[in-house]
Amino acid sequence: MTQGSAQSSGASTPPAREPRTNWGMRIIIGIVLVVFAAIAFWLLSAFLPIWWANTIAQQVGGNLGGGVLLGLIYGFAFTFVPLLVLWQIRHRRVSWAWKGVLTVLAVLLSSPNLLTLGIMVGNSEAAHNAQRIIGTSATWFPQWTMTGAIIAGVLFFIFMIWSLMWSKRGRDMRKLKEQKHAAERDRDELRASVATREESAPTTALPETQTRPDTARNSGSPSASDSAPQRDIEL
Template sequence: MSDDGDASPGTTAGERRYTPNDVNAGRWVRRGVLILVVAALAYVAYLVAAAFFPRWWSQRVADQVNGHLTAGTLWGLFYGFVFTFVPLIVLAQVRRRFFNWEWRGIVAIVAVLLATPNWLTLSVVAGNSKAAHAGERIMDVDAPGFRVATAIGAVSAAVIAVVVVAMSMRLSHQRREVKNLRGKLSERDE
């Protein structure tokens, strides 16, 4: 045997046996490095998106509106309403019992993606980057009324979606009660 303190029976000098704890520690180090790399990439993607998307979205809206207040208002109401109402109705499907947690996450991601036009408008309105300020100026000149109309459409869509989901839940509850009562009546009649 060797004088090496790390050697254990069945190993030669200079070799080291790894225990399951050593392997698990290596996994956690790899996971930690992976998390740091993903976080850094997400931050860089955020910076690139903040520099590009607000100006790009403002140009797309300005091309549609073409400087007309009426068109800006109508397009704003359309985008605000549709891209708030539809994602909220899709998101409400998460409460369905037949979805497992994986599908609920997918449905939630789809709902967030469906609201992309509203997220882009919000990046112009609430952003503090140079692109967001440029986007505000573009919308002020070439898309008047769009931002305010989008906010009005989004708020009204949110209210209507909450009412629709609440009514749906109430009707579902009443259907279950009627089914339960019919079952009790049929038991009593037998």
């Protein structure tokens, strides 16, 4: 009776309903995030070019040699280092989450060169104002930044080819070592099997020394030298 009532109560219990997805709230949150991203982008595009141009102008100080040197340093460092960070993504042991983190880090590290590029190719009012600031206080900075970036790209390409060749050489060396160890292991196993076979083989007794037939005949019949005195005695 108890089991029947339990079964009937279990059968009458309705299945648990899955919680409904509130798509309306999700859509509202998505729209708010898009609006905030658009406002932030507009503010940054209006503020960052002029801020970056003033920062470079203060560092160069109107010196042509300073603009050349600083442009080379910025162009090379903030191109080569981000490429090195991105180069780590190729490893299989790096998870997708860390690949995303490395990508964001590479973009942040290359932001000085991206800001300079945005100023030089930009068409906004802030970009034009920044171009005038750099043109009067840091004349050669953009050109030599591009030169440093090109040098960094060429050197990184050489480094990439060398790294791939070195990795291939390492894999080939490991493969040769594995083959050598396998050959030595097979040789040791062969020697051990031969030694085990020799130890387990029965020892055969050496046959007794057999007399040769001519020796047996000579031992059974008297020699010619022994029979000669007997004939003399008979005579």
